[in-house]
Amino acid sequence: MIGSLVATAFWAMVPAYVPNNAAVLAGGGRPIDGGREWHGARLLGDGKTWRGTLVGTLVGVVLAIALNALNDPASAALGVDLPRFDYPAAFALAFGAMCGDIGASFLKRRSGRERGAAFPGVDQLDFVVGALALAFLVDPGWATDVFTLPVLAAVVVMTPVLHVATNVGAYALGLKNEPW
Ligand code: CTP
Ligand code: MG
Numbered sequence: 001m002i003g004s005l006v007a008t009a010f011w012a013m014v015p016a017y018v019p020n021n022a023a024v025l026a027g028g029g030r031p032i033d034g035g036r037e038w039h040g041a042r043l044l045g046d047g048k049t050w051r052g053t054l055v056g057t058l059v060g061v062v063l064a065i066a067l068n069a070l071n072d073p074a075s076a077a078l079g080v081d082l083p084r085f086d087y088p089a090a091f092a093l094a095f096g097a098m099c100g101d102i103g104a105s106f107l108k109r110r111s112g113r114e115r116g117a118a119f120p121g122v123d124q125l126d127f128v129v130g131a132l133a134l135a136f137l138v139d140p141g142w143a144t145d146v147f148t149l150p151v152l153a154a155v156v157v158m159t160p161v162l163h164v165a166t167n168v169g170a171y172a173l174g175l176k177n178e179p180w
Pocket of ligand 2: 116178
């Protein structure tokens, strides 16, 4: 029961989890804010780039399509009816995750945090809020079907744990400048 909830939550959120990590690898180039400032601080900062956002979103969508191809064997192996992604849902989860992260950087700059500064709580959940919000907006039928209350609860508990683990890992591998 708990196992199938966690499996469903994880499967449904992979297209939202991976884009930010892909952006770390793909980032660079022109910042989205073009260097513009607002009230004495950068609008978003150099850490939010067009390339990172585009590649992150694409990687999330491609992953959703790959997961669909693996759905039958994975569902059979786990004994769980894993969710399938339609295109609007795949796009909403991936792009929504990137937007949540961008929104968090906006808030960080408004609260005087420099690029790379930690914002506990926000860093761990910004992309989940963005992904779920856009999924419910763009594809409400799909989202209400997949993200039942127990699945949402599993997402909220599981995400910070996974986020901390992957960022500490990326930091240890020298892929990221800070362990958050
Ligand atoms: N990145 C990007 N575009 C995005 C998100 C991330 O290019 N939309 C890349 C950037 O190279 C960024 C790195 O991924 O430096 C790490 O992402 P993140 O931790 O979100 O950014 P920070 O540099 O820490 O900046 P911020 O304080 O604004 O979060
Ligand atoms: Mg950061």
